[in-house]
Amino acid sequence: MVGQAPHPKFLVESLSVHYPDGTESLHNISLQIPRNAITVLFGPAGGGKSTLLRTFNRLNDMVEGTRYSGKVLLDGENILTPDLDLVALRRRVGMVFAQPVPLPMSVRENMTYGLELAGERRRRNLDRAIEEGLQAAALWEEMKDRLDEPAHAMSGGQQQRLCLARVLAQQPEVILLDEPTSGLDPISTAKVEDSLQSIKKKYTIIIVPHSVQQAARLADWAGFFYQGDLVEWGEGKNLFIAPKVKRTEDYVTGRFG
Amino acid sequence: MVKRRKLFESVIQFLIRLCGYSAVLFVAAIFIFLLQAGLPALFETSPASLFGQRWYPIENMFGLLPLIYGSFIVTIGAAVISIPFGIATAVFIAEVAPRWMREVLKPFVEILAGLPSVVLGFLGFLVLAPLIRTTLNLPTGLTAFTGSILLAAMALPTIVSVAEDALDSVPKSYRDGALALGATKWQTIWRVTLPAARSGVLTAVMLGIGRAIGETMAVMMVTGNAPQIRWDGLFFPARTMTATIAAEMGEVPGGSTHYHMLFLVAILLFLISFLVNIIASSMLFRAKKRAERMLS
Amino acid sequence: MRLSRTVTQRIAFSLLTAIMSVTVLGILAIITYIFWNGLPTLSWEFLSSMPSNGMREGGIWPAIIGTLYLTIGTAVVAVPIGLLAAIYLSEYAPDSTFTRTIRIAIVNLAGIPSVVYGLFGLALFVLFLQLGSSILASCLTLAIMTLPVIISTAEEALRAVPQSFRVVSISMGGTRWQTIRRIVLPQALPGILTGVILGLERAAGETAPILFTGASFFLPHLPQSIFDETMALPYHLFVISTQVPGMPVRIQYGTALVLLIFVLVMNLSATIIRSYYRRKRQW
Numbered sequence: 001m002v003g004q005a006p007h008p009k010f011l012v013e014s015l016s017v018h019y020p021d022g023t024e025s026l027h028n029i030s031l032q033i034p035r036n037a038i039t040v041l042f043g044p045a046g047g048g049k050s051t052l053l054r055t056f057n058r059l060n061d062m063v064e065g066t067r068y069s070g071k072v073l074l075d076g077e078n079i080l081t082p083d084l085d086l087v088a089l090r091r092r093v094g095m096v097f098a099q100p101v102p103l104p105m106s107v108r109e110n111m112t113y114g115l116e117l118a119g120e121r122r123r124r125n126l127d128r129a130i131e132e133g134l135q136a137a138a139l140w141e142e143m144k145d146r147l148d149e150p151a152h153a154m155s156g157g158q159q160q161r162l163c164l165a166r167v168l169a170q171q172p173e174v175i176l177l178d179e180p181t182s183g184l185d186p187i188s189t190a191k192v193e194d195s196l197q198s199i200k201k202k203y204t205i206i207i208v209p210h211s212v213q214q215a216a217r218l219a220d221w222a223g224f225f226y227q228g229d230l231v232e233w234g235e236g237k238n239l240f241i242a243p244k245v246k247r248t249e250d251y252v253t254g255r256f257g
Numbered sequence: 258m259v260k261r262r263k264l265f266e267s268v269i270q271f272l273i274r275l276c277g278y279s280a281v282l283f284v285a286a287i288f289i290f291l292l293q294a295g296l297p298a299l300f301e302t303s304p305a306s307l308f309g310q311r312w313y314p315i316e317n318m319f320g321l322l323p324l325i326y327g328s329f330i331v332t333i334g335a336a337v338i339s340i341p342f343g344i345a346t347a348v349f350i351a352e353v354a355p356r357w358m359r360e361v362l363k364p365f366v367e368i369l370a371g372l373p374s375v376v377l378g379f380l381g382f383l384v385l386a387p388l389i390r391t392t393l394n395l396p397t398g399l400t401a402f403t404g405s406i407l408l409a410a411m412a413l414p415t416i417v418s419v420a421e422d423a424l425d426s427v428p429k430s431y432r433d434g435a436l437a438l439g440a441t442k443w444q445t446i447w448r449v450t451l452p453a454a455r456s457g458v459l460t461a462v463m464l465g466i467g468r469a470i471g472e473t474m475a476v477m478m479v480t481g482n483a484p485q486i487r488w489d490g491l492f493f494p495a496r497t498m499t500a501t502i503a504a505e506m507g508e509v510p511g512g513s514t515h516y517h518m519l520f521l522v523a524i525l526l527f528l529i530s531f532l533v534n535i536i537a538s539s540m541l542f543r544a545k546k547r548a549e550r551m552l553s
Numbered sequence: 554m555r556l557s558r559t560v561t562q563r564i565a566f567s568l569l570t571a572i573m574s575v576t577v578l579g580i581l582a583i584i585t586y587i588f589w590n591g592l593p594t595l596s597w598e599f600l601s602s603m604p605s606n607g608m609r610e611g612g613i614w615p616a617i618i619g620t621l622y623l624t625i626g627t628a629v630v631a632v633p634i635g636l637l638a639a640i641y642l643s644e645y646a647p648d649s650t651f652t653r654t655i656r657i658a659i660v661n662l663a664g665i666p667s668v669v670y671g672l673f674g675l676a677l678f679v680l681f682l683q684l685g686s687s688i689l690a691s692c693l694t695l696a697i698m699t700l701p702v703i704i705s706t707a708e709e710a711l712r713a714v715p716q717s718f719r720v721v722s723i724s725m726g727g728t729r730w731q732t733i734r735r736i737v738l739p740q741a742l743p744g745i746l747t748g749v750i751l752g753l754e755r756a757a758g759e760t761a762p763i764l765f766t767g768a769s770f771f772l773p774h775l776p777q778s779i780f781d782e783t784m785a786l787p788y789h790l791f792v793i794s795t796q797v798p799g800m801p802v803r804i805q806y807g808t809a810l811v812l813l814i815f816v817l818v819m820n821l822s823a824t825i826i827r828s829y830y831r832r833k834r835q836w
Contacts, residue, residue, distance in 0.1 A: 057724060062723060087727075090726040095724045097721070103722075104718070114725045152835045152836065270645065274641055276634050276637035280659045283697050283700070286677065287673045290673055290676040294676050345568070346576050349572070362573070365577060366580075368580060371754050371755070372816065373760075374758070375787045375790050375791050376813055379790055380587070410579070441561075441562045471665070473668040502668045503668050506765055523673075526669050527665060527666075530666060531661055534661055538657070
């Protein structure tokens with residue numbers, strides 16, 4: 001079930017993940033995530049998509065007792081080793097969550113938070129990161145005069161795009177998105193999707209969409225997950241127009257969900 | 258860089274962990290030091306005399322009963338006053354008062370909680386005791402009853418705030434359900450909300466009583482400090498365990514039997530408060546777990 | 554005779570209101586009475602001068618400054634330990650039996666009678682550690698007594714900060730401590746401050762813990778070091794109202810009022826902080 005992506009950003013080999021309470025595990029997954037493209041992980045709830053997503057930045061570790069087996073190689077390096085520098089990993093692999101989480105500070109401080117964590121203090125670099133990040137998320141025009149306002153005063157759509165901009169300010173290599181538009185109106189959703197399309201040449205984007213339609217819109221590559229197994233994997237267009245596996249077809253056409 | 262960051266993190270984590278463990282350390286230390294100074298008393302007097310009815314250190318009489326009786330009667334008196342008052346006030350604040358009144362009443366009760374016991378004892382001594390003497394026609398106003406009134410005032414805020422929390426955490430659906438079935442507001446409170454908050458209210462009462470048992474200054478100033486056991490002792494002077502320690506410790510020669518006995522009384526107080534608080538907090542813990550389960 | 558439901562309700566509610574009013578009026582009466590009788594005594598001279606004639610004249614300055622020293626000293630010891638302990642319980646502690654033991658210990662510390670703390674302070678700090686009857690011994694005793702209040706309120710304030718902030722910070726490469734220092738702690742600060750003030754309020758008003766550890770009634774001059782004894786408002790009030798014959802009543806009320814104001818100011822600040830920051834919260 002491995003795709004034909006050359007030079008994969010992530011190489012997943014026989015990955016299994018077990019949470020201590022027995023929920024959402026992955027069974028022996030193998031796949032490749034191509035760089036500079038949007039990869040979509042979709043499927044019904046409980047399929048393991050979020051687990052896989054959170055394995056790429058080892059965020060599963062926040063749940064005590066999570067166990068991994070197998071390998072996940074980021075540019076050839078296994079990120080599942082126990083003594084991995086998680087801080088460095090998470091700077092390279094950023095994440096946007098389902099609910100917008102503006103940090104309880106100003107827009108400016110939200111944007112510079114990641115850099116300040118890393119010890120960056122130079123005003124010039126911080127300002128540049130703010131502008132570039134907001135530009136990439138198509139927020140610069142809206143925000144440039146409101147940088148010192150509290151972030152939580154923004155609308156839901158703006159907050160979520162801020163969360164994306166915040167991640168971009170850290171200049172990551174990979175961006176993970178877990179149902180980022182599930183709480184947003186269609187216009188904000190479109191803006192987020194447009195941003196992703198425009199930046200994908202520079203980043204590797206892995207997204208768990210909140211609908212099959214969104215998956216179809218965004219996917220350069222896609223993987224269909226069902227109850228912890230990777231059922232099918234392939235180029236975006238093919239998977240949605242002409243899925244090879246019956247179960248994929250049933251899901252994509254709405255026979256179950 | 259990575260190594261230095263990791264070292265820093267582990268040093269901080271060590272300090273945090275140390276402080277986290279400190280509470281256990283302190284409890285153990287308190288218990289050990291009390292034991293060390295108080296246990297000798299058990300060997301210096303016969304157990305029989307410990308249960309004697311006379312606490313008269315000058316003549317080497319160390320019967321604990323009058324002290325226990327004093328604490329007991331003052332606390333019971335305080336409970337009789339503060340429990341109905343406390344629960345009623347809590348019910349009022351939680352269920353009857355409009356929102357604006359609640360925002361005023363809660364800080365108000367907190368003011369009472371903050372009043373130093375010596376200030377209440379001062380007023381009790383100067384104002385309340387003479388009042389009681391004249392109104393009830395007693396030989397002296399320094400009685401267990403006077404102490405009960407002050408203790409009730411001190412236990413009240415504890416009872417009110419814990420009970421009010423308990424009533425607040427009763428799920429709204431309970432009340433709504435009762436009202437939808439046609440119950441009046443009072444019927445809802447009496448038959449649904451209060452019973453649902455039963456264990457929290459009980460906890461409040463226990464914590465309030467625990468507070469009353471441990472009170473020192475207020476009782477010392479108004480109960481007359483006469484260790485005695487009488488069946489009608491409520492309106493006569495009495496001596497609590499706490500007042501005994503506070504009053505006599507100052508003039509006791511270190512290492513003497515009297516000294517050890519006072520520590521023994523302290524051990525007794527420690528154990529009583531330990532028991533009361535363990536029971537109360539385990540009830541609170543269980544009630545919270547039950548509420549979490551129901552709301553999930 | 555069976556009462557109708559509405560009548561029962563009316564009776565019940567009137568009773569509740571009556572009881573509540575008695576409670577409120579009682580509190581008001583206490584405060585007003587002390588103000589009424591004590592205010593005339595309050596003057597700059599009373600507050601700032603030394604007592605004379607066996608405390609029967611003059612001012613209560615040494616008692617005031619003594620209470621200030623004790624309160625600050627208690628804070629210096631109790632706040633760091635209490636705060637770090639709260640951080641441990643909220644951010645690091647696993648769900649284990651030992652953690653439960655810690656919590657039981659805290660509940661216990663909270664319930665120990667203040668006079669038992671006094672004896673403990675005497676046994677450990679004054680005698681065993683040979684600190685003598687001193688400000689230091691009293692502060693250490695008061696600090697342990699104040700710990701449970703600080704730990705509980707601080708932990709609650711820390712837990713109230715939404716978990717999503719922590720997750721975001723960690724996902725951006727923040728360490729646990731960075732997350733605490735930059736986000737959790739600042740957001741929990743108002744709640745922590747409220748708890749600290751309320752804890753110190755209690756410490757300032759307590760007599761029994763300082764009775765055998767450092768409080769003295771008659772000191773000819775102010776304490777020069779932390780190894781000296783000190784006068785203190787609560788102890789002073791206790792002695793002048795019950796132990797000194799011929800003590801003018803106005804001085805008693807004046808002293809009571811000063812202590813009351815001290816305590817009320819702390820109470821008020823805590824309430825104000827709590828409600829102000831509740832409104833300003835960014836989540």
